[in-house]
Amino acid sequence: GENVEQHPSTLSVQEGDSAVIKCTYSDSASNYFPWYKQELGKGPQLIIDIRSNVGEKKDQRIAVTLNKTAKHFSLHITETQPEDSAVYFCAASDDKIIFGKGTRLHILP
Amino acid sequence: KAGVTQTPRYLIKTRGQQVTLSCSPISGHRSVSWYQQTPGQGLQFLFEYFSETQRNKGNFPGRFSGRQFSNSRSEMNVSTLELGDSALYLCASSWGQGVGDTQYFGPGTRLTVL
Numbered sequence: 001g002e003n004v005e006q007h008p009s010t011l012s013v014q015e016g017d018s019a020v021i022k023c024t025y026s027d028s029a030s031n032y033f034p035w036y037k038q039e040l041g042k043g044p045q046l047i048i049d050i051r052s053n054v055g056e057k058k059d060q061r062i063a064v065t066l067n068k069t070a071k072h073f074s075l076h077i078t079e080t081q082p083e084d085s086a087v088y089f090c091a092a093s094d095d096k097i098i099f100g101k102g103t104r105l106h107i108l109p
Numbered sequence: 110k111a112g113v114t115q116t117p118r119y120l121i122k123t124r125g126q127q128v129t130l131s132c133s134p135i136s137g138h139r140s141v142s143w144y145q146q147t148p149g150q151g152l153q154f155l156f157e158y159f160s161e162t163q164r165n166k167g168n169f170p171g172r173f174s175g176r177q178f179s180n181s182r183s184e185m186n187v188s189t190l191e192l193g194d195s196a197l198y199l200c201a202s203s204w205g206q207g208v209g210d211t212q213y214f215g216p217g218t219r220l221t222v223l
Contacts, residue, residue, distance in 0.1 A: 032209040043113070043199050043214030044152070089152060093209050095165055097142075099152040 002027040004092050006100025013080055014108050021103045023090035024072040030092035033066060033073050038087045038102075047088075048075070080107050111136065113202050113215035121221045127188040130218045134181050134202030140164075141183040142212060143175060146197040158183055187220075195222045 003026045013019045025033075031052040036044035050057045050064045050073065057064050061080075066073040073092075077084055085107045090100040114133045122128050134141050143155040154167040158177035175185040181202070187194055197219050201212035 034211075036214075041216070043201075043216050045214065046211060049211065091152075096167065097154050097209075099154075101151045 002030075002092075002096070002098050004090060004098045004100045006090050006103060008103060009101065010104045010106070012106040012108055015080055015082060017080055019075075019077045019080055019084070019105055021075045021088055021090070021105075022072060023074070023092070023100050024070075025092035025098070026071065027092065027094060027098070028071065029094040032093045033064070034091050034093075035064060035075050036089045036091070038089065044089060077105075082107050082109070113200060113213055115198075115200055115215040115218050117218060118216065119219045119221075121223065122190050123223050124190055124192060126190050127186065128190060128220060130185045130187075130198055130200075130220075132183045132185070132200035132202075132215060134183070134200075135213055138202035138204050138213075139181055140203045140205060140210065141177055141181065142201045142203075143183070143185050144199045144201065145169070146199055146217070147195075152199070155185070190222045192222050194220065196220060 006023045034049035035047050037047045038044045048059050048062050048064050050066050061078045063076045087102045087104050089102050091097050116131045140159045142157040144152050146152045156175050157165045161177045172188045177183045197217040199214050199217045201214045203210040203212045
């Protein structure tokens with residue numbers, strides 16, 4: 001069935017360094033790829049998304065890249081800050097949406 | 110503009126009971142989707158409603174049902190609760206139909222089944 005694999009499950013980076021989270025998906029019909037950030041006690045918050053007709057999108061310190069041929073997409077956070085500590089989820093959707101299992105990002109002081 | 114609201118925020122039930130959760134979308138949004146979040150299975154899509162019609166459904170048993178009202182508010186019902194139904198239930202709203210539209214999540218309802 002449809003599946004989204006997300007790696008790593010946990011990531012620790014020094015404040016100021018970059019963080020990269022990678023996802024692969026199985027359904028070639030997927031055409032929308034959002035990334036969500038979830039803080040403790042809150043619902044997921046959309047931080048960036050990309051559609052299948054675009055290879056890269058950037059919003060300040062956050063960027064997402066998409067390789068449709070290889071069916072993988074990645075989240076890049078540059079100049080990480082303490083407030084970036086959270087759980088990040090990728091997702092792939094067509095009619096239905098499938099989420100990755102999440103990456104817990106720790107920003108070390 | 111107010112965000113997505115969910116009530117109640119916390120709920121404790123016992124096995125065999127049923128429960129109804131409520132979601133009020135962002136004003137003007139016509140689509141509401143429901144998700145179940147557990148440590149083991151992660152975030153899983155339950156169903157989506159648009160203009161009072163269920164547009165899509167995930168792989169959950171028939172004990173999970175929902176509806177949407179004319180004001181776009183939505184309710185989700187779980188009958189004959191099982192221990193495994195303990196989870197955070199999230200709803201998300203979007204302006205257009207389809208989970209491919211930008212979704213905004215509520216804070217969730219934490220359901221504990223004893």
